[in-house]
Amino acid sequence: MNILLLGSGGREHALAWKMAASPLTDRLYCAPGNAGIAREAECVALDLTDHAAVVAFCKANQVDFVVVGPEAPLVAGVADDLEAAGFKTFGPSRLAARLEGSKGFTKDLCRANNIPTAAYERFTAPAPAKEYLRKTGAPIVVKADGLAAGKGVVVAQTLAEAEAAIDMMFDGGLGAAGAEVVIEEFLAGEEASFFALCDGENAVPLASAQDHKRVGDGDTGPNTGGMGAYSPAPVMTPELTARTMDEIVRPTLKAMKALGSPYKGVLFAGLMITKDGPKLIEYNCRFGDPETQVLMLRMMSDLVPALIASRDGQLKNFDLRWYPDAALTVVMAAKGYPGDYKRGSVIEGLDAAGEIEGVEIFHAGTKSDGGKILANGGRVLNVTAMAATVSKAQALAYQAIDRIRWPEGFCRRDIGWQAVKREQGG
Helix, strand or coil: CEEEEEECCHHHHHHHHHHHCCCCCCEEEEEECCCCHHHCCEECCCCCCCHHHHHHHHHHCCCCEEEECCHHHHHCCHHHHHHHCCCEEECCCCCCCHHHHCHHHHHHHHHHCCCCECCEEEECCHHHHHHHHHHHCCCEEEEECCCCCCCCEEEECCHHHHHHHHHHHHCCCCHHHHCCEEEEECCCCEEEEEEEEEECCCEEECCCEEECCEEECCCEEEECCCCEEEECCCCCCHHHHHHHHHHHHHHHHHHHHHCCCCCEEEEEEEEEEECCEEEEEEEECCCCCCHHHHHHHHECCCHHHHHHHHHHCCCCCCCCCECCCEEEEEEEEECCCCCCCCCCCEEECHHHHHCCCCEEEEECCEEEECCEEEECCCEEEEEEEEECCHHHHHHHHHHHHCCCECCCEECCCCCCHHHHHHHCCC
């Protein structure tokens, strides 16, 4: 098969690495890709917002299957346009992708279908939003309704912080994403990332993971797109996995089908494991980043047939196998991230780091310049390792990081701390 993968981040490098290993893959293209993906696929300079150009490329190169990595093209309907042109595509339709594209849409769907989630209200102006705040008190969560590249959620500890978040969003701080705001109750518990492949009716759970959203050690500082992750998440017991499928994922699929927009693709549920069980924080309509990096390392099965079965509505009797080992990834980011950062600094030592047994390095924001690898984004590298325990995987990942020479970069030094503490009997 000729396969086209859309995207350019660490998630796409992990997907490309896994798909390139499939016996079903004849040619693998990636648009636009990055310096690491170029080792697995033929990178193509396509603008993902230009759907006509993507379709034209598929026609010219006899593409059999398209896999969409990031959320923005899905919310903009790239899967619809590709399917309309006759190209099989993995990823939800524009209407199904509203599960990520509009937080308010998802909250209303949960309320209508008794899917456990935080109590909430939706607002289109600051005054009523602040009035609601004063009634409910802090801590409280303020969310932009639309896509904001992982920066649209503020967990406010004080009313002043919540009011500032409301003002920032309604004043255009997040562009169109903040034209409507969702305010929801603060949920206490442990977070987990849960993934299921869906075919419109059926769902197959993937492995669980836990990511680290905050920029600093000890889960301090501002939220980011994710500074690291590990899998499996010990908090997701078999019982909690079953409850998540029964109480959250399957009712969502049933509700979306009833709305006439069946959900096909990967459904990523951000969960809070509360004293009452799993509750949905939010949905994403694509693989997580950096969770995909650990999932792909642990997946024993061939990924390509699973993605095709999801698109073709054939998941009913589908099964996936996983390595029992733990995987952990550490994000190396450019200094200044998630605020302002510089591009173009040189990264050295990647080959030496990748020689460590059990280590894979996925590129997130890189480009090649002659023989050099340059930083070309905020989150730049995902140093990923697999071993018998999270503690051992963590040690391997940091051993690899210590071989990388990139003075303009930084990383957290405590990724996986909750699982490590559990393993040590803490």
